[in-house]
Amino acid sequence: MKVDTSINGRAMTLECENGEFLAGALRRYGFLSVKEGCDTGSCGLCTIWLNGKPALSCCLLTARVEGQEITTIEGMQEEAEEFAHFMVAEGAEQCGFCSPGFAMTVLAMKRELTNPTDDEVKNYMAGNLCRCSGYVGQTRALMKYLEVHG
Amino acid sequence: MRYIGKKIPKVDGIELVKGTPAYTSDFDTNNNSLIIKILRSPHPSAKIIDIDTTEAEAMGGVECVLTHKNVTDIKFTLAGQSYPEPSPYDRSLLSDTMRYVGDEVAVVAAVDEQTALKAIKTINVKYEILEPVLDLETAVDNSNLVHTQEPHVNFDIGCDHKRNIASTFYKENGDVEAELKKCDLIIERSYKTQAQAHAMMETYRATASIDVNGRLNIMSSTQIPFHVRRHLSRILGIPKSKIKIIKPRLGGGFGGKQTASVEMFPAMVTWLTKKPSKIVYTRQETFSCTTSRHAMKFTVRLGSDKQGNIKVVDISALSDTGAYGEHAATVFFVTGHKTLPLYGRANASRYHGYAVYTNKMPAGALRGYGATQGTFALESAMNELASEIGMDPAELRLKNIIRVGDSHPDLDGNILQSSALDRCIETGKEMIGWDEKYPAVFLSDSKVRGYGMAVTMQGSGIAGIDTATAVLKMNDDGFFTLIHSASDMGQGSDTALVQIAAEILDVDMDRVIVVSNDLDTVPYDPGAYASSGVYVTGNAVIEAAKEMKKQILETASRLLNVEEKELEYDGGNVSGADKSISLDELAQKLCSFEGKDQLIAKGTFGGDTSPPPFIAGFAEVEVDIGTGKCEVTDFVAVADCGTVINENLARIQLEGGIAMGIGLGLYEDVVYSKTGRMVTDSFMTYKIPSRMDIANIRTAFESSDEPTGPFGAKSIGEVVNNTPPPAIAHAVYNATGLWITDLPITPEKVLMGLISK
Ligand code: FES
Numbered sequence: 001m002k003v004d005t006s007i008n009g010r011a012m013t014l015e016c017e018n019g020e021f022l023a024g025a026l027r028r029y030g031f032l033s034v035k036e037g038c039d040t041g042s043c044g045l046c047t048i049w050l051n052g053k054p055a056l057s058c059c060l061l062t063a064r065v066e067g068q069e070i071t072t073i074e075g076m077q078e079e080a081e082e083f084a085h086f087m088v089a090e091g092a093e094q095c096g097f098c099s100p101g102f103a104m105t106v107l108a109m110k111r112e113l114t115n116p117t118d119d120e121v122k123n124y125m126a127g128n129l130c131r132c133s134g135y136v137g138q139t140r141a142l143m144k145y146l147e148v149h150g
Numbered sequence: 151m152r153y154i155g156k157k158i159p160k161v162d163g164i165e166l167v168k169g170t171p172a173y174t175s176d177f178d179t180n181n182n183s184l185i186i187k188i189l190r191s192p193h194p195s196a197k198i199i200d201i202d203t204t205e206a207e208a209m210g211g212v213e214c215v216l217t218h219k220n221v222t223d224i225k226f227t228l229a230g231q232s233y234p235e236p237s238p239y240d241r242s243l244l245s246d247t248m249r250y251v252g253d254e255v256a257v258v259a260a261v262d263e264q265t266a267l268k269a270i271k272t273i274n275v276k277y278e279i280l281e282p283v284l285d286l287e288t289a290v291d292n293s294n295l296v297h298t299q300e301p302h303v304n305f306d307i308g309c310d311h312k313r314n315i316a317s318t319f320y321k322e323n324g325d326v327e328a329e330l331k332k333c334d335l336i337i338e339r340s341y342k343t344q345a346q347a348h349a350m351m352e353t354y355r356a357t358a359s360i361d362v363n364g365r366l367n368i369m370s371s372t373q374i375p376f377h378v379r380r381h382l383s384r385i386l387g388i389p390k391s392k393i394k395i396i397k398p399r400l401g402g403g404f405g406g407k408q409t410a411s412v413e414m415f416p417a418m419v420t421w422l423t424k425k426p427s428k429i430v431y432t433r434q435e436t437f438s439c440t441t442s443r444h445a446m447k448f449t450v451r452l453g454s455d456k457q458g459n460i461k462v463v464d465i466s467a468l469s470d471t472g473a474y475g476e477h478a479a480t481v482f483f484v485t486g487h488k489t490l491p492l493y494g495r496a497n498a499s500r501y502h503g504y505a506v507y508t509n510k511m512p513a514g515a516l517r518g519y520g521a522t523q524g525t526f527a528l529e530s531a532m533n534e535l536a537s538e539i540g541m542d543p544a545e546l547r548l549k550n551i552i553r554v555g556d557s558h559p560d561l562d563g564n565i566l567q568s569s570a571l572d573r574c575i576e577t578g579k580e581m582i583g584w585d586e587k588y589p590a591v592f593l594s595d596s597k598v599r600g601y602g603m604a605v606t607m608q609g610s611g612i613a614g615i616d617t618a619t620a621v622l623k624m625n626d627d628g629f630f631t632l633i634h635s636a637s638d639m640g641q642g643s644d645t646a647l648v649q650i651a652a653e654i655l656d657v658d659m660d661r662v663i664v665v666s667n668d669l670d671t672v673p674y675d676p677g678a679y680a681s682s683g684v685y686v687t688g689n690a691v692i693e694a695a696k697e698m699k700k701q702i703l704e705t706a707s708r709l710l711n712v713e714e715k716e717l718e719y720d721g722g723n724v725s726g727a728d729k730s731i732s733l734d735e736l737a738q739k740l741c742s743f744e745g746k747d748q749l750i751a752k753g754t755f756g757g758d759t760s761p762p763p764f765i766a767g768f769a770e771v772e773v774d775i776g777t778g779k780c781e782v783t784d785f786v787a788v789a790d791c792g793t794v795i796n797e798n799l800a801r802i803q804l805e806g807g808i809a810m811g812i813g814l815g816l817y818e819d820v821v822y823s824k825t826g827r828m829v830t831d832s833f834m835t836y837k838i839p840s841r842m843d844i845a846n847i848r849t850a851f852e853s854s855d856e857p858t859g860p861f862g863a864k865s866i867g868e869v870v871n872n873t874p875p876p877a878i879a880h881a882v883y884n885a886t887g888l889w890i891t892d893l894p895i896t897p898e899k900v901l902m903g904l905i906s907k
């Protein structure tokens with residue numbers, strides 16, 4: 001089937017099988033920042049934006065994004081780089097496999113919440129698992145990032 | 151120092167965060183690859199009586215169906231260890247004997263995933279179901295055998311398949327029984343540690359194709375590319391020269407990818423069909439069909455005098471290696487080897503027991519490699535001893551820990567040459583507020599905060615066995631290529647090694663580019679395990695960089711016609727006797743007829759010692775007396791990894807390792823049903839710590855100067871895992887009066903303990 005959608009601001013038609021999830025389709029079309037870490041919607045690695053809000057692309061049927069706007073980190077390179085500098089300054093990225101999904105959630109939160117408390121940040125980010133970092137470096141990086149850019 | 155000891159961002163950090171392609175699947179974009187799926191045993195122990203694959207083979211789009219009937223029956227181990235491996239050759243590619251739920255029955259390769267899955271469903275298997283061995287404690291001398299044939303072993307590891315024993319170990323230093331008789335106080339306690347999943351975020355995956363030279367190309371997310379090539383060569387029966395291995399960045403490994411769990415399937419499919427193929431394990435397969443940490447059971451005896459001087463440390467253990475013996479002997483050995491020296495001043499010590507086969511998923515390497523399990527047992531017993539004597543447990547440690555100049559038979563190289571463990575303990579006490587808060591602070595009738603501690607050690611590389619080489623090449627405008635093969639799975643070996651090279655060469659770090667992914671190009675390195683990256687490969691890089699400097703001076707001397715001893719190199723220029731040449735000019739001259747040379751330097755290192763890093767860990771645990779719920783509200787870890795090469799890299803190792811240790815202490819548990827099926831095979835059923843579970847991890851470094859280490863450095867990658875479980879258990883005791891001796895410390899265990907008290 002064919003699905004008309006917009007990806008990173010450009011109109012695109014995705015050809016896909018019935019029942020294919022968006023994460024796989026995006027990777028097939030070369031949006032390789034989109035990672036998958038689970039089969040159960042539990043890890044947040046596949047986070048993209050659907051109409052500007054974070055969404056798990058592994059749980060989203062490609063057919064469902066007809067007419068919607070998709071954003072991956074490939075479309076957010078400048079902002080992502082800004083945030084990345086805070087991450088590497090804290091040494092908060094290790095294997096990096098969770099990082100694109102994590103960064104997409106952070107960038108969405110920055111738009112959505114003004115002056116969030118520590119708890120609000122934790123809650124917003126709760127769905128993004130990371131096995132390497134122990135989270136505390138990520139939190140340091142993202143609080144400093146919000147201080148400067150929030 | 152220009153770079154050593156600084157907070158240096160990872161060379162690839164920015165691009166990783168931005169999602170730039172870096173991992174196996176990112177480069178494996180051949181949409182025409184065959185997709186491999188595996189039919190797995192539903193039984194923990196069974197024999198295939200009959201297997202019918204006719205329907206699958208006839209199905210359109212199916213290109214290859216493999217069963218035990220049509221593949222080699224050569225035996226091997228998948229352990230990532232230097233050859234000859236100290237693991238039994240007890241498995242084959244596909245066997246007619248099923249040894250755990252998830253064991254491979256048949257491999258199907260088809261044009262797409264759906265077809266492969268459909269084909270698998272049509273395969274008819276008739277099993278003779280056998281009685282499984284599911285309990286670690288009754289495995290030895292059980293009438294049911296996991297392996298009925300004697301596996302080949304390269305060494306005498308005490309493998310006795312007729313008793314379900316994969317490995318036997320016994321080592322006594324001094325006379326334990328005689329010394330115990332002299333002790334004022336002896337405590338004897340039993341402990342249990344559970345199997346833990348690596349749960350790296352990138353699941354296992356590998357891809358295969360044949361190149362224009364007819365060579366088998368394997369790209370894999372592996373910590374052990376050289377060992378993978380050796381294993382594949384044995385399994386496929388083809389020379390290593392026929393196999394090219396590419397190893398991109400890893401999305402985490404933690405020791406899981408120190409076992410070659412998946413590469414053999416695409417390798418075999420592609421070698422037979424000559425078509426590209428790939429396998430990507432699902433999260434479920436990653437949990438239930440690879441490896442986990444060895445579950446272990448311990449009895450610890452400690453003997454001391456009234457003043458708390460430890461005289462005897464005696465540990466016996468049983469380890470569950472599951473269906474196959476990868477890393478069985480070595481993990482078992484390391485458990486004692488990396489714990490006994492901690493209290494090396496004791497008059498006698500002993501470590502002994504068995505690693506046993508059961509019909510469960512095989513165990514393997516996992517960060518800590520047995521030391522994690524051993525530390526829980528030994529440090530819990532130390533804490534119990536302190537409370538029996540009525541002594542501050544930090545004092546007990548300070549009185550008994552091994553010090554610089556002390557020796558112990560289990561210390562490789564015998565004498566301890568560097569340690570700041572005493573300072574780690576002092577700093578940790580201060581950071582957590584030990585003197586004010588220990589043992590507990592009562593917040594309300596139902597909430598108590600307990601405080602607990604533990605110390606630990608690990609090694610840096612494998613002494614007397616592993617060796618690595620690094621190569622430096624000067625390029626045509628005077629920048630350098632560092633060629634090495636330590637697998638970067640996030641720990642930042644590429645960055646640390648570039649730092650080391652740039653430090654010695656005295657050049658900007660961006661003048662050193664790094665190549666570490668193609669086995670056709672890189673020199674031998676055993677891989678990313680045993681905490682070797684900075685210590686073993688780092689030392690090799692130092693040698694290579696020194697050699698490069700020597701070559702630069704020699705060449706400048708020739709080109710400038712000035713004696714070498716008059717020349718000085720400052721990173722940018724070589725000057726002397728009023729003449730000077732820049733690296734850029736020098737490099738360009740070498741590409742011309744006048745210069746006619748290329749500078750290529752190598753350095754090799756293999757340690758005859760494995761200097762231990764140390765950590766003192768302190769836990770603050772808030773216990774809800776009403777529900778038994780325990781929360782680590784603060785964890786302080788102070789590490790001695792020698793010289794800290796890069797604080798950014800060292801700190802995230804420490805923070806991440808502590809979080810993983812908190813997981814082992816409180817949440818994580820690989821659980822099997824009564825019938826032997828793993829129940830915890832998703833992130834819904836297997837809980838790793840989430841952001842909500844990690845309140846506060848605070849870290850500090852107390853450096854020591856390790857004379858054999860690169861710039862005085864020791865390792866940090868594994869030691870970080872070990873202190874949380876015993877420190878948490880200790881804190882729970884101080885909050886509740888309960889010693890929890892089997893991990894994880896769940897609310898149920900705490901509540902049941904409180905009720906029965
Ligand atoms: S892949 Fe894990 S939540 Fe989408």
Ligand code: FES
Nearest residue numbers: 095098130131132
């Ligand atoms: S950095 Fe490896 S999972 Fe987050």
